[in-house]
Amino acid sequence: MITLSMRPCGDFRTSYKADNQIFETKTIRWLTMASIGLLCFAPMVLDAYFLTLFIQISYLGIAALGLNILVGFTGQISLGHGAFFGFGAFASAWLNNSFGIPVWLAIPLAGWLTMVVGMLFGSPAARIKGLYLAIATLAAQFIIEDFFARAEWFSGGAYGAAAEPFTLFGFAFDSDESFFYVALFALVFMTLWATNLMRSRDGRAFVAVRDHYLSAEIMGISLNWYRLLSFGVSSFFAGIGGALYGHYLGFVSAEGFTLMMSVQFLAMIIIGGLGSVKGAILGTIFIVLLPEVLESTVALMAETGLVSHGSLTEGMAYLKEMAIGLVIILFLIFEPQGLAHRWKQIKAYWKFYPFAY
Amino acid sequence: MRTQLKKTGLALAAGAALLATSATAQDKVFVGHLADYSGPTAFVGKYYADGIKDTLQWINKQGGIDGTTLESETIDYAYKVPQAISNYKKWKSRKKMVAMQGWGTADTEALISFVAKDQIPVYSASYSGHLTDPTGKNPKTRKPAPYNFFYGASYSDTCRALVQWAKEDWEKKGSSGQPGFVHIGDNHPYPNAPKQACGEYAQELGFDVKQPVVVSMKPGDFKAQCLSIKNSGANYGYVANLGGSIVSLIKSCNTVGTDIQFMSNIWGGDKLTFNAVGEGIDNYIFPALTPFWSDDVPALETVKNIARAAGRDDSFQTHHYIRGVCSTLYMAEAMKWAKANGGITGANIKQGMYATKDWVPEGMDGVCLPANWTAEDHRAINSVNVYQAKWNDGDIKINRLSQVTLPRRDDWLGY
Structure with missing residues (x-):
């Protein structure tokens, strides 16, 4: 996929069209399509546990993708992404419950609403940047969280909001097996959208704003508009992710959309690779699967009798939390460009074997 | 498993010859346990969780649910919703969970729809009032919670x-x-x-x-x-x-x-x-x-035994611990009822919760308050x-x- 970064030597393009291809080669295109096709059969072979993990990766991945557009591509920062995610969840439930808008329409509408809110809270980006912007968006996190707790007409306050299942032509996607397809469609659609956005004029403008804002402005790119637009797009993705989350669970509670969630989204894109569509997804997979892998390691250790189970569940709990922190630190040290970069290197290694280039 | 259990019930009725096989088939049922040992609510969560964990073990030592062993797994989900969901799904699809002991608002509310659909009773320590309306009788109720139970007053x-x-x-x-x-x-x-x-x-x-x-x-x-x-x-x-x-x-x-x-x-x-x-x-x-x-309550001795059996200090445990014990014992007695009335399935356990009026688990007089769950009112304690x-x-x-x-x-x- 197009990455808009430095290319290794020997990787030539001779036309603009070739330079803008979504898939670098035909093989990659076919492989991608085949794997999506294969995924369609997943509900027939995998159990609810794997399906729910995939669904989690989908809705969190969509939101992480949005954050990567803001942070990785445009060079802004947001500490309020978790709140935007929650806003999408509540907005979709609210549109559906209060106005009877069908869920399939309420989800994109919730995305638009979140976009408006995101642009509102992103407006300080027009004047400030860096750490100052981080603190300004932190305010968004707290204001929106407080709004969830107080605005009973919108979120149900302390009681939370019920969210109807996703329904299409009278068929309710309310099981893991069926919702899997909704999640898969949304993930593929949004990934494609993000990839396309990045090879458009707007996408290039985002990168220009990130790389050298002065040059970008001299070239006629409106800094304020593109910073704001980036906030909008990023919140739109968060809203879609949140709406899917709400309709999957069937219930949205004001708990959970905390600063921790915002930080976790940042962790996803840093681990995955800033400024890479693929990286956002890879980072989400990593963050979702890490606790699960640790959990099953603990279970395995207990089953083999390596350590007694009772003390383990309590002791391991702390180890698990620390392990997550440790892995993130190690990643920043040894893999500063993220999983996406590592993926590229592995691919290049096989492609050019046995030569380095 | 559910159909297997139904078959088991039939087998029991059919004759003694099949009894042996059916006994092995119903040897074990799985109970999931979500606990917070390291999250933001661990301050009280760990004591409540200890109460549940110890009681589950104790029930097995006392012969289980009329011979059926309670298989259980305690997972520290650190008050994180994603972990709660994935563990729930894992238990449901791989362990054929029949009931779950949950913890806080976050996990309980995230699972309301799933447990209602999968018919798995959840015993939480989230005492939100809106969990007490199983049928949505009160027009103010936004989301009926038919499979949510808690021991206590909201x-x-x-x-x-x-x-x-x-x-x-x-x-x-x-x-x-x-x-x-x-x-x-x-x-x-x-x-x-x-x-x-x-x-x-x-x-x-x-x-x-x-x-x-x-x-x-x-x-x-x-x-x-x-x-x-x-x-x-x-x-x-x-x-x-x-x-x-x-x-x-x-x-x-x-x-x-x-x-x-x-x-x-x-x-x-x-x-x-x-x-x-x-x-x-x-x-x-x-x-x-x-x-x-x-307090000077004779039945507390049983609670102390539960704590002792798990190797815990019997000189003091919080009242959250005792509440965990009660929550688990009500579940166990409902399971007993279910076993006698068609087999231990989620739906039968739910019916078991409604079977007794002014219900106090055996030998727990003065420890667990008399509880009344009905099909339309889950306010157990008033x-x-x-x-x-x-x-x-x-x-x-x-x-x-x-x-x-x-x-x-x-x-x-x-x-």
């Missing part, structure tokens, strides 16, 4: 009981004028849960309900908040937070010199909190749905024990003041 009912106690206290003291009532807590679903319901009842009883005072769940310096409490002129304050936040609140308010009667929610008063405050504890009112560890904590020369003295019983009003269902 946050709203506990607060109402305290308000009722406050009213009696006010009259007993012979004070004149209108007493003031204030809600003190963070702006967060858990402290907010009883705010409106309790405020309305306080007003009904003739209290002057003041503007709620927002105090963070995170410990800090709350002198400013204590000054607003002092200036509001409230006589009774409902403390809706828990743990360190309450320690800070009491200390700050003692410095400021607030003259108010604190009444805490179910998680806001336990010996650990009092020990942390130390000398500042003076006449602190807190509710409990079980006796205190040091009486609350009111306790008082007092600093007494280097030790905390706990007195039981009274037991308040609330009416079962229809407009309070699920609210």
